[in-house]
Amino acid sequence: xxxxxxxxxxxxxxxxxxxxxxxxxxxxxxxxxxxxxxxxxxxxxxxxxxxxxxxxxxxxxxxxxxxx
Numbered sequence: 758x759x760x761x762x763x764x765x766x767x768x769x770x771x772x773x774x775x776x777x778x779x780x781x782x783x784x785x786x787x788x789x790x791x792x793x794x795x796x797x798x799x800x801x802x803x804x805x806x807x808x809x810x811x812x813x814x815x816x817x818x819x820x821x822x823x824x825x
Contacts, residue, residue, distance in 0.1 A: 759779070760812070760817060761779070762777045762809050762810065762821065763775065763776045763787045764809070765806050774791065775818050776821060777817045777821045
């Protein structure tokens with residue numbers, strides 16, 4: 758099973774938003790939203806949005822919204 762994880766991170770690497778799901782299309786749409794919702798000042802300060810995959814729900818960050 759592939760689980761898609763979307764994370765929005767501040768310049769120090771701290772996760773401020775995290776959503777995990779098994780649907781690749783939904784994950785890609787969510788990632789686009791995370792990127793679009795970063796302000797120009799956040800981007801300039803080093804905020805990022807990343808999309809990554811894991812193989813187990815055990816590997817999903819605890820603080821994430823998990824959509825199974």
